[in-house]
Amino acid sequence: MARKISFINYKGGVGKTSLIVNTAAALAKLGHRVLLCDFDTQSNTSIWLLRLERWNQINATGEGSVYSLFDPGRAQLRDLVVKDVVEGKAGEKLLPGLDLVPTTFNLVDLENEFTGDPKRPHYLVFQEQLAAIEAGYDFILFDCPPNILRASQCGIFSSNEIYVPVNPDALSLIGFTLLVEKLGKFHQLSASFRRAAMGAPAQVQGLVFNAVKTGVDIEVPKMRLQLRLNQFRAAKRAAPAAKILRTQVRDAMVVRRAVALGLPVVLVGSEATDAGPGGDNVINDYRRLAAEIIQHLVP
Numbered sequence: 079m080a081r082k083i084s085f086i087n088y089k090g091g092v093g094k095t096s097l098i099v100n101t102a103a104a105l106a107k108l109g110h111r112v113l114l115c116d117f118d119t120q121s122n123t124s125i126w127l128l129r130l131e132r133w134n135q136i137n138a139t140g141e142g143s144v145y146s147l148f149d150p151g152r153a154q155l156r157d158l159v160v161k162d163v164v165e166g167k168a169g170e171k172l173l174p175g176l177d178l179v180p181t182t183f184n185l186v187d188l189e190n191e192f193t194g195d196p197k198r199p200h201y202l203v204f205q206e207q208l209a210a211i212e213a214g215y216d217f218i219l220f221d222c223p224p225n226i227l228r229a230s231q232c233g234i235f236s237s238n239e240i241y242v243p244v245n246p247d248a249l250s251l252i253g254f255t256l257l258v259e260k261l262g263k264f265h266q267l268s269a270s271f272r273r274a275a276m277g278a279p280a281q282v283q284g285l286v287f288n289a290v291k292t293g294v295d296i297e298v299p300k301m302r303l304q305l306r307l308n309q310f311r312a313a314k315r316a317a318p319a320a321k322i323l324r325t326q327v328r329d330a331m332v333v334r335r336a337v338a339l340g341l342p343v344v345l346v347g348s349e350a351t352d353a354g355p356g357g358d359n360v361i362n363d364y365r366r367l368a369a370e371i372i373q374h375l376v377p
């Protein structure tokens with residue numbers, strides 16, 4: 079069974095997209111079959127990996143975008159998957175094993191105009207379609223916006239695990255707290271639609287410090303986050319094994335550059351592989367993060 083994981087925090091801009099894209103790339107490099115689903119209408123993951131030209135073609139009509147599952151509702155998820163999404167300039171496949179379900183700006187309509195069928199809510203529609211293709215994957219990852227509105231609900235309902243990217247600041251802690259509150263409410267709302275075969279509802283399994291600057295001491299924010307996590311674990315509102323991951327992802331210019339190049343950091347080349355302070359680099363951070371997630375097996 080594929081491991082299904084959402085990256086989410088109620089705080090925006092903490093690094094959900096950069097972490098999920100680069101972790102997905104690290105997993106694919108290890109030979110895992112990875113499906114990355116973009117549930118953020120900003121389309122950052124989709125534009126990054128498809129690059130603007132290919133993404134524009136989908137955005138122009140909405141055909142091939144995840145919203146077409148809901149409206150007009152005739153699309154099949156398996157037809158939306160862009161296989162081996164990362165391509166070079168000549169269309170050569172650069173990262174076999176990393177597939178994408180793209181979104182475009184029309185996903186915002188899921189929040190307002192879409193009415194749907196209360197007996198078959200949007201998140202159930204998505205989950206049923208995902209179940210039909212999930213055997214082809216080892217990891218299915220969901221990039222979510224900083225909320226648990228309808229688009230996020232699709233990812234969260236289909237997930238069994240949640241990782242929360244955080245920056246070493248007070249707002250990330252507030253975002254984490256709000257996330258756990260909203261998550262509890264969504265699980266209550268959606269409980270009657272869950273089936274045993276779907277496994278446990280997604281709980282927070284890990285928090286990941288991202289964009290940590292060299293020489294900045296993060297012990298105080300880390301301690302505050304650990305205290306909050308302990309409270310949630312004691313109240314059974316986070317997974318019993320939930321933890322702050324050992325891996326921290328450093329702040330590195332190449333992470334921003336990679337977006338402009340349309341590549342995960344691991345494919346950027348010498349700029350990314352050059353050793354930074356301590357003789358290490360950000361690619362190794364993503365590799366360590368992927369390895370830690372692989373090891374963090376959920377019972």
Ligand SMILES: Nc1ncnc2c1ncn2[C@@H]1O[C@H](COP(=O)(O)OP(=O)(O)OP(=O)(O)O)[C@@H](O)[C@H]1O
Pocket residue numbers: 089090091092093094095096097118120122222223224288289290327328329330331333334337
């Ligand atoms: N480790 C890093 N080093 C340097 N810059 C980073 C790092 N991680 C993320 N960034 C940059 O920070 C910005 C926000 O990152 P990202 O888009 O991944 O956050 P997000 O949580 O997905 O945001 P949103 O809430 O808008 O979806 C981007 O410009 C990204 O390139």
Ligand SMILES: [Mg+2]
Pocket residue numbers: 094095096118122221222223
């Ligand atoms: Mg994002």
